[in-house]
Amino acid sequence: KIHSVAGKIAAAGGLMTRRPFRAPHHLTSQVALIGGGQSPSPGEVSLAHNGVLFLDELPEFGRSVLEVLRQPLEERRVVVSRARYSVEYPANFILVAAMNPCPCGYYNHPARECVCSPGTVHRYMGRISGPLMDRIDLHVEVTPVAPAELAAAAPGEPSAAIRERVVRARGMQAERFRNLPGVHTNAMMNSAMLAEYCRLDAASAALLERAMERLALSARAYDRIRRVARTIADLAGRGRIGASDVAEAINYRSLDRGGWGQ
Structure with missing residues (x-):
């Protein structure tokens, strides 16, 4: 249309x-x-x-x-x-x-x-x-x-294997949001859903808090880090978010606050 x-x-x-x-x-x-x-x-x-x-x-x-x-x-x-x-x-x-x-x-x-x-x-x-x-x-x-x-052109991971992992993660998200009309992926979660589906243990929460202070991240970046960490855990087939998932998600905020060039 x-x-x-x-x-x-x-x-x-x-x-x-x-x-x-x-x-x-x-x-x-x-x-x-x-x-x-x-x-x-x-x-x-x-x-x-x-x-x-x-x-x-x-x-x-x-x-x-x-x-x-x-x-x-x-x-x-x-x-x-x-x-x-x-x-x-x-x-x-x-x-x-x-x-x-x-x-x-x-x-x-x-x-x-x-x-x-x-x-x-x-x-x-x-x-x-x-x-x-x-x-x-x-x-x-x-x-x-x-x-x-x-x-050298060493063979990498085949696209079929990556696709299978992504489809499996999307299946986990479809099951997670089955009772929420209009919500299909982790990226579509609002604040209330983040509180329910992206709970962090003590170690993960402390890691994220330190990153927020050190990198001067915004509240929006805080929520997006949790969404990305949830997706990383889904791709690995884990039901709970771990400190390693949060650490990887934090690494994806390298350009957030103008640190480039310092």
Whole structure:
């Protein structure tokens, strides 16, 4: 329906059979990303509904463009209000973003020297606000791969095995939320559900408290760490969250508070 309203389905296309993958350019406007316009139309966040929205070179997007992502990431919907109309579009998507560590791309590189000044690195990271970073569950630094490792091409874990583990974890979540209409995954839990399904033992709670103080994390990051820890435990087939699950979830908050470049 969304793609049909936006005129993205050809006359002979019929129903969509694959989840959408949208990758807008970093020069995309705020209206194109969020929706609206003189004749209201869904934006990229709604065209990615039930699929993936991929933003490459994240800091190159305009600051105002990135800030409009806050509502859909939190509420999984977009409300566009103008003088002549007010419309609501669904926007339940997985956000995947990629960026360089600095303008030259070599900050923290093991073999090449970064030519950016500390102030330049901070300004580059500052293009992404703290509130937006709060809403991104996983921050993963991908280090360079040596040519010898690329040439070796050692076989990794097969995708089929990973899929089986994910399906098993999703089955656990489906059973957990079977009596809660509209809730299907850990990411959809509210505060009350977190208190019920993400209880921490004394060791895990103490670890998270120390991380909150040391990293100056927000209350939103606190909740997201618990959700991620719950998912890590699900993937491992554990019914209870352990200290190792919380520690791994904390490691995924490395870019939260502007520590990059220090």
